Amino acid sequence: xxxxxxxxxxxxxxxxxxxxxxxxxxxxxxxxxxxxxxxxxxxxxxxxxxxxxxxxxxxxxxxxxxxxxxxxxxxxxxxxxxxxxxxxxxxxxxxxxxxxxxxxxxxxxxxxxxxxxxxxxxxxxxxxxxxxxxxxxxxxxxxxxxxxxxxxxxxxxxxxxxxxxxxxxxxxxxxxxxxxxxxxxxxxxxxxxxxxxxxxxx
Numbered sequence: 001x002x003x004x005x006x007x008x009x010x011x012x013x014x015x016x017x018x019x020x021x022x023x024x025x026x027x028x029x030x031x032x033x034x035x036x037x038x039x040x041x042x043x044x045x046x047x048x049x050x051x052x053x054x055x056x057x058x059x060x061x062x063x064x065x066x067x068x069x070x071x072x073x074x075x076x077x078x079x080x081x082x083x084x085x086x087x088x089x090x091x092x093x094x095x096x097x098x099x100x101x102x103x104x105x106x107x108x109x110x111x112x113x114x115x116x117x118x119x120x121x122x123x124x125x126x127x128x129x130x131x132x133x134x135x136x137x138x139x140x141x142x143x144x145x146x147x148x149x150x151x152x153x154x155x156x157x158x159x160x161x162x163x164x165x166x167x168x169x170x171x172x173x174x175x176x177x178x179x180x181x182x183x184x185x186x187x188x189x190x191x192x193x194x195x196x197x198x199x200x201x202x
Contacts, residue, residue, distance in 0.1 A: 006046040014163035028062040031090030035189050037064045067095040074131040088115050088167050092196055102128045112199050114168030159188035
């Protein structure tokens with residue numbers, strides 16, 4: 001079991017990244033709560049990981065904080081919640097905010113996350129009620145950039161839209177959300193953060 005990796009970031013393309021550790025490149029998927037805190041490409045980072053083994057694939061997930069991995073693992077135990085939805089939840093809010101939603105029985109806030117309807121949100125509130133404390137206790141195919149086809153500004157917007165689509169938004173909605181918050185100077189990660197924040201406040 002791979003539980004922790006420390007290495008150089010080679011590629012950041014939310015929700016995926018490539019980390020070089022001892023000459024080996026590890027492909028990982030990570031929530032936006034992790035991407036927001038990653039250093040720049042070429043710098044070294046330590047990620048706490050979760051390895052999911054399926055019949056058709058082995059997928060490695062990376063997290064900056066143990067609390068996020070603990071929540072991710074707890075979410076996987078909820079009926080009807082898979083890794084994709086768990087990543088979407090951790091991209092829409094961090095572990096602390098999710099805990100508040102469960103404690104306050106705020107299912108409405110959870111429905112603002114793509115892929116989570118009213119019934120799923122209510123089930124999360126009920127089933128995670130007893131798992132949040134346990135999580136808190138525990139907490140104590142990669143796309144390549146296309147060169148020469150767009151300038152940095154267009155590439156940042158394209159990356160942001162692609163990430164939002166990967167998180168479950170329809171392409172037209174993702175494009176609208178990204179363009180609504182872009183001021184012409186934001187990085188792709190800043191666009192994604194602002195877009196997700198606008199949804200949570202909506």
